[in-house]
Amino acid sequence: xxxxxxxxxxxxxxxxxxxxxxxxxxxxxxxxxxxxxxxxxxxxxxxxxxxxxxxxxxxxxxxxxxxxxxxxxxxxxxxxxxxxxxxxxxxxxxxxxxxxxxxxxxxxxxxxxxxxxxxxxxxxxxxxxxxxxxxxxxxxxxxxxxxxxxxxxxxxxxxxxxxxxxxxxxxxxxxxxxxxxxxxxxxxxxxxxxxxxxxxxxxxxxxxxxxxxxxxxxxxxxxxxxxxxxxxxxxxxxxxxxxxxxxxxxxxxxxxxxxxxxxxxxxxxxxxxxxxxxxxxxxxxxxxxxxxxxxxxxxxxxxxxxxxxxxxxxxxxxxxxxxxxxxxxxxxxxxxxxxxxxxxxxxxxxxxxxxxxxxxxxxxxxxxxxxxxxxxxxxxxxxxxxxxxxxxxxxxxxxxxxxxx
Amino acid sequence: xxxxxxxxxxxxxxxxxxxxxxxxxxxxxxxxxxxxxxxxxxxxxxxxxxxxxxxxxxxxxxxxxxxxxxxxxxxxxxxxxxxxxxxxxxxxxxxxxxxxxxxxxxxxxxxxxxxxxxxxxxxxxxxxxxxxxxxxxxxxxxxxxxxxxxxxxxxxxxxxxxxxxxxxxxxxxxxxxxxxxxxxxxxxxxxxxxxxxxxxxxxxxxxxxxxxxxxxxxxxxxxxxxxxxxxxxxxxxxxxxxxxxxxxxxxxxxxxxxxxxxxxxxxxxxxxxxxxxxxxxxxxxxxxxxxxxxxxxxxxxxxxxxxxxxxxxxxxxxxxxxxxxxxxxxxxxxxxxxxxxxxxxxxxxxxxxxxxxxxxxxxxxxxxxxxxxxxxxxxxxxxxxxxxxxxxxxxxxxxxxxxxx
Numbered sequence: 001x002x003x004x005x006x007x008x009x010x011x012x013x014x015x016x017x018x019x020x021x022x023x024x025x026x027x028x029x030x031x032x033x034x035x036x037x038x039x040x041x042x043x044x045x046x047x048x049x050x051x052x053x054x055x056x057x058x059x060x061x062x063x064x065x066x067x068x069x070x071x072x073x074x075x076x077x078x079x080x081x082x083x084x085x086x087x088x089x090x091x092x093x094x095x096x097x098x099x100x101x102x103x104x105x106x107x108x109x110x111x112x113x114x115x116x117x118x119x120x121x122x123x124x125x126x127x128x129x130x131x132x133x134x135x136x137x138x139x140x141x142x143x144x145x146x147x148x149x150x151x152x153x154x155x156x157x158x159x160x161x162x163x164x165x166x167x168x169x170x171x172x173x174x175x176x177x178x179x180x181x182x183x184x185x186x187x188x189x190x191x192x193x194x195x196x197x198x199x200x201x202x203x204x205x206x207x208x209x210x211x212x213x214x215x216x217x218x219x220x221x222x223x224x225x226x227x228x229x230x231x232x233x234x235x236x237x238x239x240x241x242x243x244x245x246x247x248x249x250x251x252x253x254x255x256x257x258x259x260x261x262x263x264x265x266x267x268x269x270x271x272x273x274x275x276x277x278x279x280x281x282x283x284x285x286x287x288x289x290x291x292x293x294x295x296x297x298x299x300x301x302x303x304x305x306x307x308x309x310x311x312x313x314x315x316x317x318x319x320x321x322x323x324x325x326x327x328x329x330x331x332x333x334x335x336x337x338x339x340x341x342x343x344x345x346x347x348x349x350x351x352x353x354x355x356x357x358x359x360x361x362x363x364x365x366x367x368x369x370x371x372x373x374x375x376x377x378x379x380x381x382x383x384x385x386x387x388x389x390x391x392x393x394x395x396x397x398x399x400x401x402x403x404x405x
Numbered sequence: 406x407x408x409x410x411x412x413x414x415x416x417x418x419x420x421x422x423x424x425x426x427x428x429x430x431x432x433x434x435x436x437x438x439x440x441x442x443x444x445x446x447x448x449x450x451x452x453x454x455x456x457x458x459x460x461x462x463x464x465x466x467x468x469x470x471x472x473x474x475x476x477x478x479x480x481x482x483x484x485x486x487x488x489x490x491x492x493x494x495x496x497x498x499x500x501x502x503x504x505x506x507x508x509x510x511x512x513x514x515x516x517x518x519x520x521x522x523x524x525x526x527x528x529x530x531x532x533x534x535x536x537x538x539x540x541x542x543x544x545x546x547x548x549x550x551x552x553x554x555x556x557x558x559x560x561x562x563x564x565x566x567x568x569x570x571x572x573x574x575x576x577x578x579x580x581x582x583x584x585x586x587x588x589x590x591x592x593x594x595x596x597x598x599x600x601x602x603x604x605x606x607x608x609x610x611x612x613x614x615x616x617x618x619x620x621x622x623x624x625x626x627x628x629x630x631x632x633x634x635x636x637x638x639x640x641x642x643x644x645x646x647x648x649x650x651x652x653x654x655x656x657x658x659x660x661x662x663x664x665x666x667x668x669x670x671x672x673x674x675x676x677x678x679x680x681x682x683x684x685x686x687x688x689x690x691x692x693x694x695x696x697x698x699x700x701x702x703x704x705x706x707x708x709x710x711x712x713x714x715x716x717x718x719x720x721x722x723x724x725x726x727x728x729x730x731x732x733x734x735x736x737x738x739x740x741x742x743x744x745x746x747x748x749x750x751x752x753x754x755x756x757x758x759x760x761x762x763x764x765x766x767x768x769x770x771x772x773x774x775x776x777x778x779x780x781x782x783x784x785x786x787x788x789x790x791x792x793x794x795x796x797x798x799x800x801x802x803x804x805x806x807x808x809x810x
Contacts, residue, residue: 067444067772102662269559371672
């Protein structure tokens with residue numbers, strides 16, 4: 001079949017898939033242009049109603065009500081209120097998530113607390129960490145290990161079960177690998193961690209909002225995640241922190257700021273932790289970023305994570321197919337697993353001149369990102385990416401690498 | 406002299422003081438109404454140009470440029486750029502301050518790093534902390550002590566020199582006490598800490614933006630502060646973190662997030678800290694809050710901290726005088742030192758029914774705050790509080806407590 005007929009065949013298929021897409025209407029909830037935006041796994045697009053809401057927060061809540069807004073505008077309770085709004089997206093009942101701080105800071109809270117829960121004073125003195133993790137998790141894990149007197153053991157996620165033992169205090173894993181897009185088996189890895197008597201900490205940055213997580217169902221102990229990727233909270237919007245209800249009384253924070261006190265305005269010299277998820281709070285929440293996130297979460301109204309997952313797999317399947325059609329063989333190689341059970345919501349293509357290729361893609365209106373040294377990364381946010389976008393991205397990629405060849 | 410004539414005398418004085426106020430024109434840079442706002446030491450008022458700037462950040466930088474803004478809109482370098490903007494306000498040369506995280510998180514970074522700098526592996530195993538501190542500093546200090554194997558020693562700031570010794574690793578002090586408004590002697594306490602071979606950590610929350618701090622001049626080692634009080638950065642705007650230039654190579658962060666890596670986008674498994682103040686960064690910065698702060702700092706154009714300090718003392722002097730004139734003797738008692746060298750930019754009045762009194766003051770258009778169990782706290786932000794405001798606040802206070810008597 002000629003290149004032209006392959007192309008028209010994929011264009012036709014894209015049209016049919018878009019016509020049948022039950023989430024197609026959600027795209028209008030976002031501000032988008034004619035760029036194909038496949039970087040929502042780095043920074044989600046702007047929900048259309050967010051600017052107006054932020055303006056109200058700035059002009060009325062801050063400008064007019066000023067200090068009264070801590071109560072009257074619900075600023076003080078925002079971390080737990082927004083946590084409850086994220087909860088259904090990650091399969092958690094209410095009362096287990098608070099929003100605040102960066103992912104790195106939350107990884108630190110989680111790991112130190114996990115070691116304490118595991119009773120590191122005894123013989124459990126090892127933190128196991130995903131060796132292929134997004135770097136910050138590894139750096140923070142090393143710091144947590146150093147401060148708690150643990151050894152750090154980096155291993156590939158698949159090898160985790162083999163290294164678990166009665167020395168293992170905590171295990172930090174990524175649900176989806178930031179580079180390859182590989183989805184790790186959260187239920188079975190969590191079970192293995194529990195069978196070894198250790199505490200599980202999951203980083204959900206690249207899964208939450210793109211696929212079902214099932215924190216409660218699978219008995220995850222602690223979890224963290226960012227909100228600026230598939231949750232579209234805006235640049236650097238605050239991360240979230242999950243502590244399973246049964247563990248909350250034993251959650252002993254290394255960052256016991258006044259916001260986590262049982263009576264924060266009692267101004268007491270002695271620390272007494274609040275009950276529940278509130279214990280994960282630290283300092284004064286950054287209200288502008290936090291309330292932009294709260295508004296952004298409204299795009300989920302009437303949208304199920306299951307339908308998002310179904311569309312995500314259809315999008316990545318179609319992208320891989322179009323890449324096969326349009327890109328000369330051997331020019332790129334997918335690092336993302338073909339099996340649905342092992343795939344997140346992105347496709348990573350190894351490509352020798354990935355840095356240059358991504359620059360040209362961006363010039364031609366297809367935005368993904370480049371991860372050193374040789375990876376083209378394309379994220380598919382089912383809320384606003386369509387099948388026509390996918391076809392166009394693959395076609396432009398084919399033209400780009402052909403031109404560069 | 407009758408009450409009425411005292412009142413008209415103070416009204417006349419207020420008018421003269423306002424007429425001679427060289428900062429009077431700065432008030433128009435803020436959004437204010439007919440409320441007397443004496444709570445800028447809790448949440449600074451909204452600078453008038455901030456809403457427009459935030460709107461640009463949301464609509465154009467996030468909504469249109471999206472991921473490109475990390476470079477094109479200067480998002481990535483915001484923490485150090487805004488740090489350099491704060492630097493002159495606290496007497497620091499450029500390259501020593503980064504903005505990000507909450508004050509509590511920064512206190513943690515500072516204390517753990519201070520203990521490491523002091524070589525706690527040896528015999529220095531004590532952290533001294535202001536016993537009257539804002540509670541979060543004490544809670545975090547306790548956590549830092551626990552994680553570094555130090556003992557925590559809370560003492561009144563005046564007693565600090567007496568307890569310093571060759572066991573002292575680090576000392577955490579507040580420049581201005583959040584409750585009483587007492588200004589502590591930063592130069593002489595820092596000297597005493599250095600003479601003992603320990604590391605000084607200053608919390609500037611209640612001083613920065615209200616009076617000269619002189620971090621470089623006085624050889625302060627590490628400092629932290631919030632930006633939502635006298636710096637008017639907005640609710641929960643990010644805190645800042647100062648590391649004296651000569652110590653930066655020895656700054657060993659307990660929160661070594663990827664933003665503090667020498668090559669953050671190298672995605673390396675091994676941590677290698679960046680040079681300079683960047684080492685104090687942790688995770689992805691919360692851009693909306695951070696850029697609102699950056700815009701807010703423009704109100705300082707053409708304003709010297711020295712002129713702010715002079716007006717601040719004149720405002721608090723005048724308030725104390727008016728309180729003496731208008732409030733029945735014995736009804737309130739000032740906890741704030743009379744001596745200028747010991748006074749920050751607030752006045753704290755002990756009052757048996759302070760909670761009720763503050764409620765009525767707010768109803769009558771005078772906003773301060775209540776600190777349990779019995780303190781009325783009034784903050785004076787020289788950038789937008791005038792002498793007429795001060796007279797009115799004291800008069801309404803007099804009427805309020807007379808009515809309640």
